[in-house]
Amino acid sequence: MRVFVAGxxxxxxxYIIPELIAAGxxxxxxxxxxxxxxxxxxxxxxxxxxxxxxxxxxxxAAADSDGVxxxxxxxxxxxxxxxxxxxxxxxxxxxxxGEALAGTGKPLVAAGSIGSPGNLGRxxxxxxxxxxxxxxxxxxxxxxxxxxxxxxxxxxxxxRSSVVxxxxxxxxxxxxxxxxxxxxxxxxxxxxxxxxxDGANQWNAVHIRDLASLFRLALEKGPAGKYWHAVGxxxxxxxxxxxxxxxxxxxxxxxxxxDELMIPGYFGFLANIVTQNYPASNHxxxxxxxxxxxxxxxxxxxxxxxxxxxxxxxx
Numbered sequence: 518m519r520v521f522v523a524g525x526x527x528x529x530x531x532y533i534i535p536e537l538i539a540a541g542x543x544x545x546x547x548x549x550x551x552x553x554x555x556x557x558x559x560x561x562x563x564x565x566x567x568x569x570x571x572x573x574x575x576x577x578a579a580a581d582s583d584g585v586x587x588x589x590x591x592x593x594x595x596x597x598x599x600x601x602x603x604x605x606x607x608x609x610x611x612x613x614x615g616e617a618l619a620g621t622g623k624p625l626v627a628a629g630s631i632g633s634p635g636n637l638g639r640x641x642x643x644x645x646x647x648x649x650x651x652x653x654x655x656x657x658x659x660x661x662x663x664x665x666x667x668x669x670x671x672x673x674x675x676x677r678s679s680v681v682x683x684x685x686x687x688x689x690x691x692x693x694x695x696x697x698x699x700x701x702x703x704x705x706x707x708x709x710x711x712x713x714x715d716g717a718n719q720w721n722a723v724h725i726r727d728l729a730s731l732f733r734l735a736l737e738k739g740p741a742g743k744y745w746h747a748v749g750x751x752x753x754x755x756x757x758x759x760x761x762x763x764x765x766x767x768x769x770x771x772x773x774x775x776d777e778l779m780i781p782g783y784f785g786f787l788a789n790i791v792t793q794n795y796p797a798s799n800h801x802x803x804x805x806x807x808x809x810x811x812x813x814x815x816x817x818x819x820x821x822x823x824x825x826x827x828x829x830x831x832x
Contacts, residue, residue: 716756
């Protein structure tokens with residue numbers, strides 16, 4: 518297949534491209550800068566110059582391909598508008614892809630969040646829809662959920678669309694900017710490794726190579742209008758993650774009470790993230806796509822020391 522990838526130089530995309538090429542696909546990546554173009558070429562992809570603001574260019578790229586994978590975000594909007602602004606900018610992009618691919622049966626696979634169904638009091642499954650965008654869900658990723666719902670809805674227009682709901686943590690030996698890196702930096706700054714309350718809130722994780730293979734499988738054979746759960750390790754208590762970090766740093770792991778969670782408390786702007794509790798199942802994903810996570814677990818990646826190397830801590 519001729520596959521167009523937006524976001525190919527990011528942490529996830531830089532693993533997706535080699536995964537696709539190894540499977541025999543021809544990949545073209547979107548590059549806004551010379552640096553991005555060089556990175557794409559180094560990964561073995563062809564380069565298409567452009568950016569996420571050029572909707573006509575994205576439509577042309579989609580129409581010229583046999584399938585699209587989108588893992589790009591307008592990070593430039595984050596400082597002024599937050600995550601809602603970043604997510605809102607994705608909706609017209611997805612609709613542009615839909616216009617280009619309508620009636621073709623070609624695949625569109627987009628990145629989503631494992632938290633989009635909300636806290637259901639049980640592990641979320643792939644059949645659980647994203648939360649609605651009404652005011653009662655203010656404070657959730659409701660703008661992000663509008664995008665996911667729109668992508669899945671493109672199935673009604675003849676697009677083989679699907680959303681890969683990515684676990685809270687996507688880890689690897691090359692992660693230099695993810696959530697774990699931020700937690701470790703915070704622990705070094707504070708002198709303790711904190712976790713919220715009793716630390717029983719459950720997180721999910723996936724190795725980046727397993728995540729890349731799931732995107733490939735969804736592209737190749739995923740049915741239309743589906744959610745897939747990129748969850749390798751499920752229901753990890755956040756306290757266990759904190760204790761693993763504490764062990765490597767030689768620092769105590771301590772409970773942070775509720776009144777110290779928010780700014781200017783221990784976690785600061787990370788407070789809303791660390792208190793999440795989104796257990797999720799991957800059974801439908803594994804059964805339907807034949808996806809089997811094979812890479813090291815989150816705790817194994819913490820134990821191998823990469824996240825505590827000099828190069829990681831200097832960032």
